[in-house]
Amino acid sequence: MQSRQPRYVGIDLGTTFSGIAYVDRAGRPVSVPNRDGSFVTPSVVMIGSNREIKVGEVARRAAIEHPDLVAVNFKRDMGDKFYHQPVGGKEFSPEALSALVLRRLREDFESQIGPVRGAVITVPAYFGDLRRKATQDAGRIAALDVVDIINEPTAAALANAFRQYLEAGGSSIRFEIAAIAATAPSTTLVFDLGGGTFDATIIRINGEHFNVLATGGEVRLGGVDFDRRLAMRLADDFEKHHGHDARKDENAKALLFATAEQVKIALSAEPQTTARLRADGQDMAVPMTRDRFEHMTADLLTRLQMTVEMLLEDALLTWDRIDDVLLVGGASRMPMVCRMLERISGRKPNMATAPEQIVAHGAAIHAAITQMATSAATVTTDGARTFGSSELAESETGSGENILDFFDPPVVEAAQKIQMADVNSHSLGVIVRSSKENRIVNSVVIPGNTPIPTARTKVFGTEAANQRIIRVPVVEGSSRDPRGCTQIGECVIRDLPKGLPQGSPVEVVFKYDRSGRIHVQATETTTQFTGEASIQRDSGFDQKTIEELTRAVRELTVE
Amino acid sequence: MTDSDDQNVTTLRPYTEILGLPADQCPPHHYSLLGVELFCSHFERINQAVRKRYRTIREYHDHPDRKTREAVQDVMNAVAIARVVLTDPARKESYDIELAHRLGVDRESVLSDQLASPIPECQLIVVAGPRLIGQRHELVEGTDFTIGSNSNCSLLIDGSRAADVHATAWFTDGDWVIKPADREKIIQVNGTTTLEFVLAPGDLVDVGGYRLMFCGVQEKPDPRGSAPPLSMIMHKGISVAMPVFNALPSQRFVVGQSETALWQLSDPTISRHHCVVRTVGDAWEVEDMESTNGVQVNGVEVLRAVLADRDILTLGQFDILISLRY
Numbered sequence: 001m002q003s004r005q006p007r008y009v010g011i012d013l014g015t016t017f018s019g020i021a022y023v024d025r026a027g028r029p030v031s032v033p034n035r036d037g038s039f040v041t042p043s044v045v046m047i048g049s050n051r052e053i054k055v056g057e058v059a060r061r062a063a064i065e066h067p068d069l070v071a072v073n074f075k076r077d078m079g080d081k082f083y084h085q086p087v088g089g090k091e092f093s094p095e096a097l098s099a100l101v102l103r104r105l106r107e108d109f110e111s112q113i114g115p116v117r118g119a120v121i122t123v124p125a126y127f128g129d130l131r132r133k134a135t136q137d138a139g140r141i142a143a144l145d146v147v148d149i150i151n152e153p154t155a156a157a158l159a160n161a162f163r164q165y166l167e168a169g170g171s172s173i174r175f176e177i178a179a180i181a182a183t184a185p186s187t188t189l190v191f192d193l194g195g196g197t198f199d200a201t202i203i204r205i206n207g208e209h210f211n212v213l214a215t216g217g218e219v220r221l222g223g224v225d226f227d228r229r230l231a232m233r234l235a236d237d238f239e240k241h242h243g244h245d246a247r248k249d250e251n252a253k254a255l256l257f258a259t260a261e262q263v264k265i266a267l268s269a270e271p272q273t274t275a276r277l278r279a280d281g282q283d284m285a286v287p288m289t290r291d292r293f294e295h296m297t298a299d300l301l302t303r304l305q306m307t308v309e310m311l312l313e314d315a316l317l318t319w320d321r322i323d324d325v326l327l328v329g330g331a332s333r334m335p336m337v338c339r340m341l342e343r344i345s346g347r348k349p350n351m352a353t354a355p356e357q358i359v360a361h362g363a364a365i366h367a368a369i370t371q372m373a374t375s376a377a378t379v380t381t382d383g384a385r386t387f388g389s390s391e392l393a394e395s396e397t398g399s400g401e402n403i404l405d406f407f408d409p410p411v412v413e414a415a416q417k418i419q420m421a422d423v424n425s426h427s428l429g430v431i432v433r434s435s436k437e438n439r440i441v442n443s444v445v446i447p448g449n450t451p452i453p454t455a456r457t458k459v460f461g462t463e464a465a466n467q468r469i470i471r472v473p474v475v476e477g478s479s480r481d482p483r484g485c486t487q488i489g490e491c492v493i494r495d496l497p498k499g500l501p502q503g504s505p506v507e508v509v510f511k512y513d514r515s516g517r518i519h520v521q522a523t524e525t526t527t528q529f530t531g532e533a534s535i536q537r538d539s540g541f542d543q544k545t546i547e548e549l550t551r552a553v554r555e556l557t558v559e
Numbered sequence: 560m561t562d563s564d565d566q567n568v569t570t571l572r573p574y575t576e577i578l579g580l581p582a583d584q585c586p587p588h589h590y591s592l593l594g595v596e597l598f599c600s601h602f603e604r605i606n607q608a609v610r611k612r613y614r615t616i617r618e619y620h621d622h623p624d625r626k627t628r629e630a631v632q633d634v635m636n637a638v639a640i641a642r643v644v645l646t647d648p649a650r651k652e653s654y655d656i657e658l659a660h661r662l663g664v665d666r667e668s669v670l671s672d673q674l675a676s677p678i679p680e681c682q683l684i685v686v687a688g689p690r691l692i693g694q695r696h697e698l699v700e701g702t703d704f705t706i707g708s709n710s711n712c713s714l715l716i717d718g719s720r721a722a723d724v725h726a727t728a729w730f731t732d733g734d735w736v737i738k739p740a741d742r743e744k745i746i747q748v749n750g751t752t753t754l755e756f757v758l759a760p761g762d763l764v765d766v767g768g769y770r771l772m773f774c775g776v777q778e779k780p781d782p783r784g785s786a787p788p789l790s791m792i793m794h795k796g797i798s799v800a801m802p803v804f805n806a807l808p809s810q811r812f813v814v815g816q817s818e819t820a821l822w823q824l825s826d827p828t829i830s831r832h833h834c835v836v837r838t839v840g841d842a843w844e845v846e847d848m849e850s851t852n853g854v855q856v857n858g859v860e861v862l863r864a865v866l867a868d869r870d871i872l873t874l875g876q877f878d879i880l881i882s883l884r885y
Contacts, residue, residue: 080625084625128621204884213884218620219620219621220620220628220632298639298640298643299636299637299639299640299643300636300639302639302640302642302643303635303636303639306609306610306613306639306642309610310610310613310614313693315884316692316693316788316805316807316884317884436708447803451882456802457798458798458802459798476621477618477621478618479618479619481577481618483571483619483622484577484618484619484622486621486622486623507798
């Protein structure tokens with residue numbers, strides 16, 4: 001029975017590939033193929049000279065012919081004003097480019113399954129506030145109702161917990177969500193090496209409780225960096241032999257990067273392969289071995305290792321407390337990654353089944369849980385279901401949907417029990433003058449890896465006597481040096497009465513709620529004058545900009 | 560939105576402006592990048608320097624200026640390469656030969672000129688305190704080890720209870736000795752206030768709200784018992800200098816108003832020695848030390864109780880969240 005009612009979907013918006021999934025009646029996450037029949041869509045956009053758009057595999061193939069018309073890896077520029085180079089002679093924001101990918105995923109979904117009502121989009125756990133906002137904006141520009149932004153490793157862990165139950169012989173798929181509760185408590189390190197970003201997250205799963213203990217990562221370290229290293233080396237070889245630098249010519253460069261990617265993938269399966277290069281009308285075959293590739297990328301691998309080691313240090317954990325190492329993301333297929341993790345952890349990592357789809361699956365599960373949580377359908381704990389039609393009609397009037405059209409009752413019952421607790425990936429603080437050090441510093445109020453929601457208070461003193469206005473810049477980052485931090489807002493207390501002495505107490509209260517919204521309030525406690533900053537993940541753009549961009553994106557014709 | 564055009568952001572040069580290396584040494588060779596002596600072959604020291612450098616540079620990875628971000632990525636790679644090369648004996652050997660040639664020095668004479676710095680045999684491990692838990696600091700014979708809030712200290716501790724230079728440990732007559740910087744500063748060893756103490760493996764040193772364990776490298780005693788690490792997080796109450804207190808098993812520490820309490824809460828509703836928190840087997844427990852206002856766990860008055868994850872411990876006007884991470 002296929003419902004045509006609007007659904008909630010999960011979207012993995014990746015640096016190199018994206019995917020979309022939903023949860024079926026039985027509580028099983030299902031990937032939806034795109035129009036080319038593939039479960040993953042390359043996050044590549046081509047913008048032609050007459051403004052026609054190509055998204056996905058077609059655009060990816062076109063990149064070699066028309067590198068100047070194609071945008072790739074724009075997720076890396078999320079949070080910047082523009083993609084790092086013009087596309088088709090025009091500047092585009094990373095949000096608008098991402099919105100085009102999101103729109104394509106949505107269209108492919110709607111042509112097969114039905115309308116999309118809302119979406120959960122995943123981001124790397126190590127994304128800061130700015131990039132999360134940008135991702136949310138991308139969703140809005142694509143006219144998606146983004147109900148939540150969740151972390152990729154959390155999504156992967158969620159989907160993996162489902163799958164483990166199935167593999168353990170879970171007899172009835174109808175009870176999949178219910179089944180998570182039955183598995184033994186365990187602590188998993190999710191190692192997610194994607195195309196452009198790297199996340200390492202430790203998650204404890206105990207019954208229906210998913211608790212993220214700590215998270216760390218790199219927003220600029222992923223599979224493409226391994227490709228680039230290889231591409232540079234191949235270009236050196238080519239230049240040595242033919243005296244022509246393939247990096248100088250845009251087309252040859254695009255071909256070079258595509259070749260490097262193929263070589264990297266081939267080397268994951270075979271100890272050696274041959275790279276076939278072509279530039280300046282000349283061909284060259286360069287033999288490449290896995291050993292040589294690993295030697296030239298040893299520093300990148302070491303960075304992955306150091307990030308994991310520091311994560312354990314920060315979480316006060318030792319390897320004997322980790323039950324499972326789960327590999328996610330296409331780039332973790334490289335044998336050296338698995339070897340390194342086995343060496344430092346002393347156990348064999350498990351490659352997630354279908355690592356390219358698992359994040360979208362987790363997002364879909366989260367979307368379904370969100371949908372069920374907001375639905376008022378009541379299910380009693382003893383399994384007897386009280387779905388009187390009158391009751392439903394009453395409780396569902398607001399949303400106009402019946403949750404039982406989407407899911408079987410046991411699935412709803414189980415999903416409503418699931419609880420997830422995440423941590424904040426970056427420290428939050430305020431910029432103040434330290435009298436002790438006599439310089440401007442970032443004073444951290446909520447340190448990274450604090451379970452959220454949370455609220456923290458810190459008291460500071462005014463800098464000078466008779467101060468009439470107090471500015472409290474709110475920043476993200478753990479560095480004591482403000483130059484290492486990103487400002488995300490500012491609290492201003494205005495019109496203070498005259499004659500306040502120097503060092504008057506200013507109390508700063510930080511609140512970080514479950515949906516990632518940050519609220520900061522500063523109060524001069526003797527006068528109770530207050531300034532507030534509400535830093536919302538909803539948008540980095542104002543409504544007008546969003547509307548303009550939405551219109552602009554809509555006007556771009558898609559083939 | 561961040562972009563260098565929009566905001567008044569300046570481009571940083573990571574080597575000099577973040578890591579503070581002298582401009583004439585940039586780009587630095589591996590040893591200079593890590594801040595270890597030339598041709599250093601002490602594996603542990605190199606690894607420690609790598610971690611320290613990497614943590615420092617990593618804080619700038621998200622700098623609003625694109626050029627800075629890219630330069631920071633390069634330095635992160637450089638630190639990783641330094642680790643790869645200097646911890647692989649074969650690679651280090653050929654790198655050293657090449658570097659000696661480049662610098663025009665003789666490796667043997669450089670090494671013999673350096674102060675005889677024997678392989679350190681002792682460490683101080685942070686086992687309790689607001690931060691830094693689990694950190695190991697090597698004690699190097701011939702070098703004083705200073706502890707305090709000044710950034711030049713060998714062990715940098717924060718919090719209002721730490722003085723600029725609070726205590727110093729030094730090696731003399733085959734032993735490590737620790738003493739406070741002056742008579743104003745309080746340090747305790749194994750719970751007793753001391754003016755000078757000869758350290759033996761297993762000794763616990765309390766300084767400025769932190770507890771350090773002294774141990775030898777060879778024996779590597781694992782300070783972690785079977786109980787999980789404990790975090791006590793200020794949940795409700797006035798602002799205090801140390802809103803979070805962490806401890807590894809097996810520990811026993813006092814919470815109170817006293818200077819000598821490891822977690823000092825300066826508030827009239829707290830007694831001088833309010834309660835003691837310790838591990839018993841694989842659990843943490845709290846015991847009231849005949850405090851005026853008593854101890855409550857989840858709102859229930861107790862004299863002694865086992866602490867569970869997410870319990871709320873009430874001491875005076877403070878509500879403290881217990882977090883146990885298995």
